[in-house]
Amino acid sequence: xxxxxxxxxxxxxxxxxxxxxxxxxxxxxxxxxxxxxxxxxxxxxxxxxxxxxxxxxxxxxxxxxxxxxxxxxxxxxxxxxxxxxxxxxxxxxxxxxxxxxxxxxxxxxxxxxxxxxxxxxxxxxxxxxxxxxxxxxxxxxxxxxxxxxxxxxxxxxxxxxxxxxxxxxxxxxxxxxxxxxxxxxxxxxxxxxxxxxxxxxxxxxxxxxxxxxxxxxxxxxxxxxxxxxxxxxxxxxxxxxxxxxxxxxxxxxxxxxxxxxxxxxxxxxxxxxxxxxxxxxxxxxxxxxxxxxxxxxxxxxxxxxxxxxxxxxxxxxxxxxxxxxxxxxxxxxxxxxxxxxxxxxxx
Amino acid sequence: xxxxxxxxxxxxxxxxxxxxxxxxxxxxxxxxxxxxxxxxxxxxxxxxxxxxxxxxxxxxxxxxxxxxxxxxxxxxxxxxxxxxxxxxxxxxxxxxxxxxxxxxxxxxxxxxxxxxxxxxxxxxxxxxxxxxxxxxxxxxxxxxxxxxxxxxxxxxxxxxxxxxxxxxxxxxxxxxxxxxxxxxxxxxxxxxxxxxxxxxxxxxxxxxxxxxxxxxxxxxxxxxxxxxxxxxxxxxxxxxxxxxxxxxxxxxxxxxxxxxxxxxxxxxxxxxxxxxxxxxxxxxxxxxxxxxxxxxxxxxxxxxxxxxxxxxxxxxxxxxxxxxxxxxxxxxxxxxxxxxxxxxxxx
Numbered sequence: 001x002x003x004x005x006x007x008x009x010x011x012x013x014x015x016x017x018x019x020x021x022x023x024x025x026x027x028x029x030x031x032x033x034x035x036x037x038x039x040x041x042x043x044x045x046x047x048x049x050x051x052x053x054x055x056x057x058x059x060x061x062x063x064x065x066x067x068x069x070x071x072x073x074x075x076x077x078x079x080x081x082x083x084x085x086x087x088x089x090x091x092x093x094x095x096x097x098x099x100x101x102x103x104x105x106x107x108x109x110x111x112x113x114x115x116x117x118x119x120x121x122x123x124x125x126x127x128x129x130x131x132x133x134x135x136x137x138x139x140x141x142x143x144x145x146x147x148x149x150x151x152x153x154x155x156x157x158x159x160x161x162x163x164x165x166x167x168x169x170x171x172x173x174x175x176x177x178x179x180x181x182x183x184x185x186x187x188x189x190x191x192x193x194x195x196x197x198x199x200x201x202x203x204x205x206x207x208x209x210x211x212x213x214x215x216x217x218x219x220x221x222x223x224x225x226x227x228x229x230x231x232x233x234x235x236x237x238x239x240x241x242x243x244x245x246x247x248x249x250x251x252x253x254x255x256x257x258x259x260x261x262x263x264x265x266x267x268x269x270x271x272x273x274x275x276x277x278x279x280x281x282x283x284x285x286x287x288x289x290x291x292x293x294x295x296x297x298x299x300x301x302x303x304x305x306x307x308x309x310x311x312x313x314x315x316x317x318x319x320x321x322x323x324x325x326x327x328x329x330x331x332x333x334x335x336x337x338x339x340x341x342x343x344x345x346x347x
Numbered sequence: 348x349x350x351x352x353x354x355x356x357x358x359x360x361x362x363x364x365x366x367x368x369x370x371x372x373x374x375x376x377x378x379x380x381x382x383x384x385x386x387x388x389x390x391x392x393x394x395x396x397x398x399x400x401x402x403x404x405x406x407x408x409x410x411x412x413x414x415x416x417x418x419x420x421x422x423x424x425x426x427x428x429x430x431x432x433x434x435x436x437x438x439x440x441x442x443x444x445x446x447x448x449x450x451x452x453x454x455x456x457x458x459x460x461x462x463x464x465x466x467x468x469x470x471x472x473x474x475x476x477x478x479x480x481x482x483x484x485x486x487x488x489x490x491x492x493x494x495x496x497x498x499x500x501x502x503x504x505x506x507x508x509x510x511x512x513x514x515x516x517x518x519x520x521x522x523x524x525x526x527x528x529x530x531x532x533x534x535x536x537x538x539x540x541x542x543x544x545x546x547x548x549x550x551x552x553x554x555x556x557x558x559x560x561x562x563x564x565x566x567x568x569x570x571x572x573x574x575x576x577x578x579x580x581x582x583x584x585x586x587x588x589x590x591x592x593x594x595x596x597x598x599x600x601x602x603x604x605x606x607x608x609x610x611x612x613x614x615x616x617x618x619x620x621x622x623x624x625x626x627x628x629x630x631x632x633x634x635x636x637x638x639x640x641x642x643x644x645x646x647x648x649x650x651x652x653x654x655x656x657x658x659x660x661x662x663x664x665x666x667x668x669x670x671x672x673x674x675x676x677x678x679x680x681x682x683x684x685x686x687x688x689x690x691x692x693x694x
Binding site: 068 | 410502507567
């Protein structure tokens with residue numbers, strides 16, 4: 001669709017999107033996506049048709065494909081004054097790439113739909129593209145296509161395709177009573193970083209960076225699948241909400257142990273400064289894209305996974321709303337809304 | 348991500364999205380997508396993991412997958428006062444499904460990212476879902492996943508996956524000098540319908556309906572691939588722009604014949620009423636998702652395709668901006684901007 005009707009197809013990085021038009025921008029983005037990112041280990045044999053046609057065509061060696069889509073909206077998932085476009089691109093890609101990892105797969109391709117005002121700077125778009133490409137390159141995936149539309153509000157919709165290499169997908173529905181629950185990756189850092197930025201600060205840098213550019217443990221998803229994970233989910237809604245998804249889909253309860261969680265120094269320091277308990281961020285913070293998985297009790301956990309609890313019988317008396325307990329206490333899984341944590345804090 | 352923090356997971360069709368929350372809405376949509384639409388010929392063997400996990404998993408019998416994404420933004424691609432949600436859903440799905448057809452494939456699955464204000468009515472979302480599902484069902488595809496985010500502006504991003512059944516994809520790059528150019532499907536109807544609605548009218552109904560709910564000739568894409576189409580594109584930017592894409596990617600020129608185009612009665616009548624030439628809509632109107640393809644000169648055209656011109660050598664003197672001529676006259680391919688048509692009208 002011709003949402004931008006610019007008259008010149010000459011793509012330059014100065015000026016606005018309306019100046020070079022939709023096709024000019026597509027041409028510039030196409031070049032950007034075809035460049036190699038850092039640590040390039042791309043398997044270009046996978047891409048049969050790339051950017052610039054009606055559809056891309058990607059190989060699926062084992063005869064199936066994992067697919068996940070995530071949309072990030074300005075003012076909700078990112079702010080252009082809090083993150084440079086390169087970091088926003090990495091973050092947008094990470095959200096979808098982590099979903100593929102959470103099925104036990106490796107992402108192979110991304111398609112990206114970008115909605116933005118006509119006065120958006122071309123240079124901003126190109127840096128966003130660099131971020132999308134570089135995050136995809138971390139797992140060997142390519143940006144193979146997309147769409148551009150005019151809108152009042154900036155938003156980025158990234159769809160990832162992934163390869164399961166012949167393994168069964170690790171869904172949310174396979175946890176069984178007696179399994180252990182383990183997590184790999186940071187919890188609460190991004191949420192604490194957001195709290196820091198919301199108060200007008202830029203440090204501690206580790207927290208702000210975690211918000212601007214999460215580092216999902218992509219390889220751990222494949223390792224968990226190989227180690228026989230019975231269920232897995234990426235932590236994007238907050239740990240309580242996401243283990244709640246596993247509990248509900250698997251029709252089990254999940255008992256977490258508060259003492260199992262590390263409370264890293266920067267979280268403790270900032271929480272103390274704001275008069276909060278760092279467990280708020282650890283248990284209900286999203287955006288970090290850690291992986292939470294269940295394994296048979298006897299399984300060797302893959303490197304990086306830490307035990308945080310176990311799968312128990314579903315407590316019918318509590319009902320579907322609260323299948324998760326922390327130290328024996330039922331908690332609601334609602335992230336960010338505060339209900340989860342206040343319930344958790346109740347005597 | 349928890350963009351809506353509603354406290355009840357009970358999904359009802361009354362009230363707003365913020366009332367039932369993200370997970371309540373996902374639960375309601377999931378049920379909707381699992382119902383069968385009309386003319387159901389679903390091959391559920393294709394879907395290994397459907398709505399409700401980190402990613403969906405879909406079979407790809409021939410070891411590759413076609414993927415295309417399209418985003419529709421309120422006020423740009425649709426207006427909620429001009430189209431009911433069911434029609435918006437069908438239209439959003441059609442945009443992506445037509446892209447798969449334009450590669451010569453059959454769509455198998457859709458994922459849908461929906462961004463919307465917190466006060467959006469749940470009933471509106473469910474009717475949108477019905478439309479998405481029913482349009483997908485036309486080609487035997489399922490909605491297998493998606494994302495929901497809060498935003499100020501309503502937008503719908505649909506990504507389609509498709510199966511090429513072992514055939515090579517029909518790209519935009521394969522047209523050769525001497526090929527014929529043919530089109531299947533309506534041209535200009537949706538654009539004329541938009542012109543009618545823009546002036547505050549609701550008829551002729553055929554044009555308004557064409558805008559609200561295009562009917563891409565899905566089966567014709569597969570038929571064209573089987574008949575050996577050398578290049579193909581769906582007409583979403585306007586015919587001149589879209590044959591321009593084929594010309595540029597194939598490094599050829601395309602010569603169209605004005606007399607080859609039908610000027611259907613409703614287009615003529617409305618154009619006359621507005622003091623316009625119906626060829627404006629036919630040559631530059633988007634949204635109808637007709638298919639334009641090139642075939643070897645001797646090929647039997649599949650049913651529904653009409654000859655409109657031929658592939659010629661690229662005229663280097665004209666340059667890349669205008670590889671398309673109508674009755675020997677160079678035209679710019681810019682859709683909607685007016686430049687294309689005013690140039691075409693020049694003496």
